[in-house]
Amino acid sequence: MITADAYTFRILRFDAKRPEEPPAFQAYRIKVIPGLTVLAVLNRIRDEIDGTLSFRSSCRSAVCGSCAMVINGRIDLACRTQVASFGTSTIILEPLPNMEIIKDLVVDMTPFWKMYEKVRPHLVRESADPVREIRQSEKERGRIDQFVNCILCACCYGACPVISRDPEYMGPAALAKLERFTLDSRDERPENFLDTVNNEKGVWGCDMVLRCIDACPKDVRPTDSIVGLRKALVKKKAKGLLGMKKR
Ligand code: SF4
Ligand code: SF4
Ligand code: FES
Helix, strand or coil, X not given: CCCCEEEEEEEEECECCCCCXXXXXXXXXXXXXXXXXXXXXXXXXXXXXXXXXXXXXXXXXXXXCXXXXXXXXXXXXXXXXXXXXXXXXXXXXECCCCXXXXXXXXXXXXXXXXXXHHCCCCCCCCCCCCCCCCCCXXXXXXXXXXXXXXXCCCHHHHXXXXXXXXXXXXCHHHHHHHHHHHCCCCCCCCCXXXXXXXXXXXXXXXXXXXXXXXXXXXXXXXXXXXXXXXXXXXXXXXXXXXXXXXX
């Protein structure tokens, strides 16, 4: 028979519509069987104990990127984190840092999306529409492999110390997405597109503390993209060229 262990979930509660009530932890005591995820427990708390608790989720399988939060001090997806993995009976849940809390574990991701949109996160084509699909070789696809895995969960954005002191810094996810498209053999964005990140708010703002890599649940290494973009810019400068051409 599977035995359930008692856990205490301490969850940061706050409602931006009631700013007069400061954020405070609320404790929920609940029995959990081995294998249950933090998200499964959150669903139980909301469904069985407290219907006012707010959090985001959708896929329950680390694909949609909606359930990012701080779990016992570590940023991760609630749906892929097992309660028993911490070896403690107290689990502390807090919303992602670097964004305003809307309610409880739900943050306002507007700044994250604003930076994401800045890099034109899609294939940019100048040629006429092709009559058939544009094929990529295995090597061409391999160049963008890790960046394609990004699920836009904002774990890296929440972990980045530069964003916490400079909200205008573009952040790891947007820069990783930019590298994903500039390295794509099908992309035809203008030569000078990289000029938009050739500054302290872009690739030169990163402190290389690597917290984004630690936080990423999909093994994306945003710093690889930042180094790649820096190299491209330095190369162009050395050649006396303005902007960027396809690498
Ligand atoms: S390595 Fe750069 S982008 Fe990543 S968390 Fe550190 S400062 Fe932010
Ligand atoms: S790079 Fe990783 S942590 Fe950042 S948004 Fe993408 S999947 Fe999430
Ligand atoms: S619910 Fe989709 S990533 Fe967790």
